[in-house]
Amino acid sequence: MFKDRIEAGQKLAERLKEEFSSQNLGEVLLLAVPRGGIVVGSQISKALGIKIDCLVVKKIPSLGNPELAIGAIGEGGVVVWEKEICERLKVSIEYQQKIVKDKLTELEDKMNFFREGRSLPDLKGKTVIIIDDGVATGATVKVSVAIVENFSPKEVILAVPVIAKEKLEEMKEKFDRVVYLEAPELFINVGQFYENFSPISDEQIKEVLK
Secondary structure: OEOOHHHHHHHHHHHHHHHOOOOOHHHEEEEEOOOHHHHHHHHHHHHHOOOEEEOOEEEEEOOOOOOOEEEEEEOOOEEEEOHHHHHHHOOOHHHHHHHHHHHHHHHHHHHHHHHOOOOOOOOOOOEEEEEOOOEOOOHHHHHHHHHHHOOOOOEEEEEEEEEOHHHHHHHHHHOOEEEEEEOOOOOOOHHHHEOOOOOOOHHHHHHHOO
16 A cells, blocks of 8 residues: 555655666666656656656546546557457447547647657667556556557566556566566555545646656
8 A cells, every 4th residue: 555656656766776776777768657657757757867758648448437448549549458348348349439539639639738749759779667656457558568669669667556466467478577566466446555546637747747
């Protein structure tokens, strides 16, 4: 259990210091997933002295439960679906097409707002750390690594305070390394592992990315 995302980020930063104790951080980049990942990542950025940027992705919610991700979409139009969940919920093709169209519009708006028209930093040959506040279904981080791999990085690392134990092996297959603090078996949602899981405003995100 973490007090809030700031504490989680500070603890994760200590773990990453151990992970990179013998590695030059000059070729390491931090890409945080809004919204919660930005706050966690800000503490890692301070502790390691690495500049942080955001990777704009949007969770695709199920029709009946907005907290349940049936997929995710990221900049460049990269889409990842949670096939098992979609099949179990009998998600229609019509819903998938409509929600992707809606989310693409939201993505463009957020990219313009958060990065003010800037493209992603040069990732070629770099070690890229993707940061989020937790992994439940893994949809957003899976679309994140799919985006980053298009830019030929040296390696892609996932860093999160908490990850569902049942997702750990899957993430280890998709990422070169997975750095985490907790991997509980009983996992309903990310928020259950934070005493304070308050929403993050656009303004808070812009402040971190200045």
